[in-house]
Amino acid sequence: MQGEVQAIRDGLRDVIDFEIGLDVVALGMIRDIAVTEDDVKITMLLTSPMCPMASFIVNQVHERASELTQKSVEVVLGKEMWRPDMMEQEARDILGI
Numbered sequence: 001m002q003g004e005v006q007a008i009r010d011g012l013r014d015v016i017d018f019e020i021g022l023d024v025v026a027l028g029m030i031r032d033i034a035v036t037e038d039d040v041k042i043t044m045l046l047t048s049p050m051c052p053m054a055s056f057i058v059n060q061v062h063e064r065a066s067e068l069t070q071k072s073v074e075v076v077l078g079k080e081m082w083r084p085d086m087m088e089q090e091a092r093d094i095l096g097i
Helices: 002-014 054-068 089-095
Strands: 030-035 039-044 072-077
Touching (some): 054 072
Antiparallel strands (some): 030 039
């Protein structure tokens, strides 16, 4: 199942946060991908609790993950606050952080 987790994570790089211009994986918004025999549960964060694109981004994550697996996909928002230090180093470098 680890291979499936990685395939989904890699596929989610196609989902761009258009306000920032980087993908949700590089931004550290994808916090966990749990795969069981029947389900995929993706826990993600938004870069801002008041993000005007929130529903669009969540829907895009769901749609892209659903294209990558035959299993039922659920996307949930985590309770922690997103922080810039959650980003991959390359994303921080691009944004000058």
